Amino acid sequence: MNYEEFKRLYEVSEADYENVRKIGVKLAPAINDFVERLYAYMREALGYEFEIHFPDEASLARAQSLSRRAWLEFLEAKWDETYIKSRIRIGEVHAQLQIQPRHYLSSMNKALDLWSQLAYTLAPNQKDLPKLIESFWRVGQMEGALVVDIYSQRTGEIIAQQSRALTDMSTPITAIWDGILMLPVVGIVDSRRAQDIMQRMLEQIAEKRAIVFILDISGVAVVDTAVANHLIRMTKAARLMGSYTIVSGLSPSVAQTIVELGIEVGDMKTTGNLQDALRIAFDRAGVEQTIGAK
């Protein structure tokens, strides 16, 4: 990501950093007082969620020490690698703890408010004090945007990861023999799921050089025209790649439905149970059957 963009968006200049540094020197000694007041605010404002994020003294102390370090860095006001890295870390930690952006941003707002008050008490005679505080706010708000940006990015990555895991879990393709793959399909097959299944199925056929693919549908809740058409498509695509598909586990009621709906299954090979499918598969793959062979 281009972090320089944040400086441009928030119109933060070198002079602003200069100003933050100037006032930062005066504010740094008050860091403990600041952190205490900030966390007092958060305890008040976040209510029970505060307890969730900081369940015990140790985790609270740890968070406070991290805050202390982050704010000391802020007061030093150096836009460098270390600073950006530490902000990325803050965003990641917030994403991991699932702290809501509104809580982070409101706390950030409170923090800037606290620093402004401290500035007026600690350095009442500072030259250009309103200007310095203005810079302080500008840099602070930019930092807030930076952290929230990273937060949302990480959250997006977590979601993408979960959906990948879900797809993998819902299509557990297993190699049960040399050249024979099997996929038990469980649950509801809608067109999105059918697309996922077909994609994974064809990829695996190409990768594992599957001569036979067994699609076991005994766990499919409903087989209607749409589902049957998806199955026919999968079978056809697999055939084009040179693989033979057997749809196993057709229950009597499913067979009945297919007949009643007048679905043309064409060349699709179907069997009532997995055992028959395996026998055909072994035959096709040239596996010698010594157990249960007739």
Place this chain on the structure above:
Amino acid sequence: MAQSEARVILQRVEGVLIVPLPDPMHDAFLDDLRISVLEYMRHHRIAGLILDLSGVEVLDEHDFERIRRVADGVTLMGAPVVLAGMKPGVAAGLVMLDISDAWVIPSLSVESAMERLR
């Protein structure tokens, strides 16, 4: 005719002709292919023709129809035609187009197609 177009190369291995299909595929290529293979078959006996699709990432209805014409011609002259190594994306795409593929003799790879034709 554009210079970049792939030329037809007929490779004979143990009595089987193997032709890799290029990507992208031009009409001229498939026409050339049909003529070259049929001409070749006039003088030589072959056990079959393998069209190697493992390098083809995109294949539309039009290309597929042209390939069918090649296959039909060769089949008429008495040799089977095997489509080998079709990519998952191509297979899924063709199925979505809902075109007739009953004529296709498919194979996972050139290797397994060879085993079949020998």
